[in-house]
Amino acid sequence: MCFRLLGHLRYVSAGITTEELNQVFIRSCRMSQDIGQNQNRVYKLVLTGGPCGGKTTGQARLSTFFENLGWKVYRSPETALVLMSGGVKFPDLSKDECFTFQKNLIQTMMQIENTFFELAQTCKRDCLVICDRGVMDATAYLPAEDWKRMKEENGWNEVDLRDNRYNQILHMVSAAYGAEDFYTIEGHLTRHEDIDSARKLDSITAQAWVGHPYMDVVDNSTDFEEKLMRMISAVCSRLGLDPGDRLKSNSKKRKFLVAGVPDLLDFPKCEDFTVCHDYLVTPSRKMQARLRKRGKDGVWTYTHTIRRPEINSQSVELRMAVNFKDYQILLAQKDDRHLTINKQRRCFLWNNQYFQMDTYLEPCQEICKGLILLETYTTKTNNLNLPDFLKIEKEVTDDPQYSMFNLSLKDDYKSSLSNIISASEIAD
Structure with a gap:
């Protein structure tokens, strides 16, 4: 089962042993x-x-x-x-x-x-x-x-x-x-x-x-x-x-397209990180897996996320922290249909609401050049108090064009509509 999930043949071709694969799988299912x-x-x-x-x-x-x-x-x-x-x-x-x-x-x-x-x-x-x-x-x-x-x-x-x-x-x-x-x-x-x-x-x-x-x-x-x-x-x-x-x-992630960002001095206290995302090979389109590397000043954390197909209209997302060795092993399973997503992430609090603002970095798809997205988790469906020092263009929570999965998809694969999936199916 784990061979089908993680792409056994692909790992073997990369020189990864069955024992290493089994150990990563056991840890990744947590x-x-x-x-x-x-x-x-x-x-x-x-x-x-x-x-x-x-x-x-x-x-x-x-x-x-x-x-x-x-x-x-x-x-x-x-x-x-x-x-x-x-x-x-x-x-x-x-x-x-x-x-x-x-x-x-x-x-x-x-x-x-x-x-x-x-x-x-x-x-x-x-x-x-x-x-x-x-x-x-x-x-x-x-x-x-x-x-x-x-x-x-x-x-x-x-x-x-x-x-x-x-x-x-x-x-x-x-x-x-x-x-x-x-x-x-x-x-x-x-x-x-x-x-x-x-x-x-x-x-x-x-x-x-x-x-x-x-x-x-x-x-x-x-x-x-x-x-x-x-x-x-x-x-x-x-x-x-x-x-x-x-x-x-009823808390959900809401996502907004940012058109303008002020100087750092106009921000509240914030923390900046470099974030790298890679999508991995999975046995079906309805299953997603990705790696995240996040850190600053040369110190990193690594996360492996798997989103399984829906069962009874519910999807299960498994997320675990992995070490550098596991990260390298899993990275060998990178999906060639997707580019690596590189972002600068700024985290800050505004009126007791926690926000993350991602600025997409090159090299990237044309649509990602200059792209800035603001995200937060909230129970509010209306009247969300957004940072007044940012120029918010529009909300894109349910727009599949702005899902990270689709943003990372190479142009050659976007010609097939079956590759572009709805925002509700995305494990961003």
Whole structure:
């Protein structure tokens, strides 16, 4: 079966052994998560957010939900809260002491998390590790020059600490944004922020995670119960789990054609990446497979995605992180009908909405020259608040011409209408 799926003959001709192919197939049939020693799924989730955003309640609800599904759930505690409860007060610390404290906080956080990550690896069940905040949360409270110095001294970089370390980031927006009547600090021993301060903390915390490929922002556009349901649904969606009628989730990707982009100075805080996509050979037109290489400054993450044919009007998309060796093996299966898609991806937050803006780079098809597409996931079907500093030409969500699959298709193959498939069939 795996030979048909991955194109066995094509691999053999490329000098790839059957054993290598089998190992890649086993890993590729998992989602974007680690594989434990017992072939169990290991999913590392960061739950973050502003004050009074529902993080504590959300962690409990997530734990109960996944435990009821038969998963083992580990909860890595908030390291800053543990250390601050030991008598640390920032006003009492000098600048050098603050630097040392923050460095040790991050190192302690990583060690605590690693303990749970290693336990999850040996678990006999699928395992969810919920990190009560993650490494990048700590960087939000560091001056830029201190964070740069800390990275240099410890050999750290954002791609490893942010993108490779965690599978998904969930930011729970503070009630200070959109649910002000429910914002309170009563009953919380360490919370003392007023609404303005809470908004500021929410913003810098969210900005610290900008750039992660799987970041979901859960705002206050609904009541609190529905907010929690949307939070759980976001995790299920990334994992490819079908919760049935237990959750409501009508979030979808929306895509817009951008006609004009301002200078970088007019953007909010953002992160830029180079992204390369390659489509792979599959046994049928209804199945899609692709590779993605994403990174900056020579540090990369690699992702393998397979979208299977629809069953009962539902399609299943499998996504997993792969290492460089697996990436090279899979790249030998590149579909000659498609060109490599090279893009500059800019990630940013705008009014509590997470956006990705892709600028297509040459060499590319004629239609891709100068092409800029803006994407976001949202439950809104109307009145979506788009960045006002961008010149948006039109929405192209359902236009198959702007699917990455069709944009990468070589002109020689576009003459056949059977090659141009609808946007609903695309695994972009």
